[in-house]
Amino acid sequence: MNSSITNVSRRGFIKGLVSSGALVLSVQLLPETLWADKGGTAVEAIPGSRVDAAALHPTAFVGIDGDGTVWIIAGRSEMGTTSRTSVPLILAEELDADWTKVKIEQAVGDAKYGDQDTDGSHSVRSFYDVMRESGATARLMLLRAAAQQWGVPESECTSDLHMIVHKKTNRRAGYGELAAKAAKQPVPKKEELKFKPKSARRYVGKGAKSYDLNEIVTGKAGYGMDVHMPAMLFASVEHPPVLGGKVKSYDEKAPLQVAGVKQTIPIQPFKPPHHFQPLGGVAVIADNTWAAFEGRKKLNVSWENGPHGEYNSEQYKKQLQETARKTGKVARNIGDVDAEFAKGGKVIEAEYYVPHLSHAQMEPPVALADYRDGKVEVWAPSQSPQGAQETIGQVLGIPKENVLVHVPLLGGGFGRKSKPDFAAEAALLSKATGKPVKVVWSREDDIHFGFYHAVAAMYMKASVDGKGKPTAWLQRSVFPSIDSTFANDVHYGSAGELGLGWTDLPFDLPNHRVENGQADHHVRIGWFRSVANIYHAFAAHSFADELAHNAGRDPVEYLLDLLGPARIVDVKASAPEYDNYGTPPADYPLDTARMRRVVEIAAEKSGWGKKKLGKGAGMGIAVHRSFLTYVASVVEVEVDDKGEVKIPAVHTALDAGLVVNPEATRSQFEGAAVMGASLVRTGSITAKDGAIEQSNFHDYPVARMKDAPYHTSVYIVDSEAPPAGVGEPGLPPFAPAMCNAIFQATGKRVRELPLANTSLTA
């Protein structure tokens, strides 16, 4: 990464953030991948901010007030991962700031903050260096200001928790007192910066509670749903039940009979590809949310469904499964699986299936927009405030610079709120009414009109030697691609999706082929926590367990054998399009030693092979690397005579490199186990004649307390390797580990999710 730091104090940007005369730094990072992502073009800065071609790149900001308050900008959205706390904490560490004097300011959407897409489990990974450099830079400028003031050599000064200290003369000065003087210092070069040794860290590796914790438990925290403006109107939108559907007719007048309803407004259908555009339909505008909901019931819309009206999940499933049985496009190849299969040895085949999933984050999509004179101000619980700027700009036909996006707290996201369609609806309706409009999606809207996790069918085939170890391994997945969001005529999975737990399967296999088959989308397909890793990990690690049992071997012993000796796997050598989560393999190699270690820890901590299991009890294991983090989970189940499954314990070991906030990390992995339990037990979204059949938590159940693991223990490997992800990687190994446990407990192999479709009795 390249980075440069400029002192921009006197340019007075970020109005209202820091008082004048305060020290303000901006840091710019130039990761190569960002240039590529943005097509190599520089993003224009918005008026009032510094104009710089480099503003395309990630930036982080720190300001210090005269009273010692340190302001740190959280450029990433807070949806429950604690990134709003953990990322600023890195800066506070190198600034040697007193965390109790730090205030966090949530960034608006702006390219100058760099990548704000809070996805891909990379908030810490991508911003670790930026935050450190920013903190260290501010600290050095404060230190130099103090040294100058005291007329002592800089080398004799140190920092000590919000103070600069000169021990020899026993002089101390607070950061607030020094801020204005420090602002006059030239910004040091990157090479001059000094970073704390591990032993001196106060925060990194120790963590901090969420900055918003107190406000959350008292009901004062501001979520997207809670934003209020005087004289705002409320809107609820009747969307076409089928993707691409159009309004034929509706009753304009009847909704007005509902007290509080002001008007109805049609929203134009999108032009494919759908991107993040509004779905179209009819909006009901009212003076409260309830009236808008009630008014909708009287719209009596007649729809023209279009071609996706033929989409039926049962039929589509058969189609995917048939495709998965046929040769597909090769994404990775080692040796010659066909030649090995032709030798006529023992061959094992299995098919797996995972349906669509809905994110069902607790806060349904919601946004408030206020359009005036060609500009619009939006409050949206968005994982992508810059994406919201772009989409809203396009939909309204205004430059994205005229779209100001504020990001309140997100009541969950899991990928759904990476897509700003709901914010664009609010903007359109504010423009149409000339008033601030808050669009509120009902739970039914959320379930009916999601960007669903892709349904997927997988086919696996292996030939094995006398010990049951594979001599050849073929894996094929078929799923509608997320790329269908952005382009028409998308028929195959992208290299990116295949790189999520498929091409990068690091087993020690002499002959190995990875394939992908053709599938078309009929609903919106989107990122869902850990994305394609879910179905890929389910197939790969269920199959590994099947092979272990087939060989009569202990699944942990077998798994370690399958992983093979400790080594760095060069995936790209056999899968040319593999991108390693956008990171250079030199920084984030795929290291089977780390994979083996988490397997060993999870097995040991769970009492694998030692713990006495009662009748109907079983343990299962799976290990998976995703978002550059290595995770092994042992799930323990108890299955009763009625086939009811309890999950008394989960033991998860993870190696995420350097972990900034261990307690928040543990929470993420505990939560991932619960979400895993949801998708194993009941996670299924299906379509009939193009329309989604589920609507709320009664027919799309998610885990309640009794369904969740009773206890998940999380073990974090102490590591100074570059930081990797923690938000998503807990999810992929859970489903196969749980289903492997069910097999051990009952002898029933679950190859199709959700579990509700498999009988565990008799």
Added chain:
Amino acid sequence: MIQLKVNGESRSFEGDPQMPLLWYLRDKLELTGTKFGCGMALCGACTVHLNGRAVRSCSTPMSSVADKEIVTIEAISQNGLHPVQQKWIEFNVPQCGYCQTGQIMQAIALLKQKPKPTDQDIETGMAGNICRCGTYQRIRAAIKAAAGVTA
């Protein structure tokens, strides 16, 4: 006209008597600590206390709250944090936090009925509250700690 008390204050409501209490609290009184999650009493995010009992405000029509006393998360503790809120902080329960005010209101009502709850009591008492982030084991631990029951 419907008369009621919200957080100790007398209020009168003249709108549609079928309007759920949730939207009156949120849209009219701007008491936004009570959350909208499902609208069908399935998730518990909207839990408030009605005459001391936990109810789902999303499915409680205004017509049924005449002359009743409503307490929301905003007024659950008159001075400082309620002990349950304190344990929520101590155990770092929330992730996104959206459901947690409802969870806390439910937990407080549960502890009134079962001051020393067993695991089964907690599972039953909290069964109507969904947390999609999956903070259940911390919720259970926080409730036990608030009750002084060993985990």
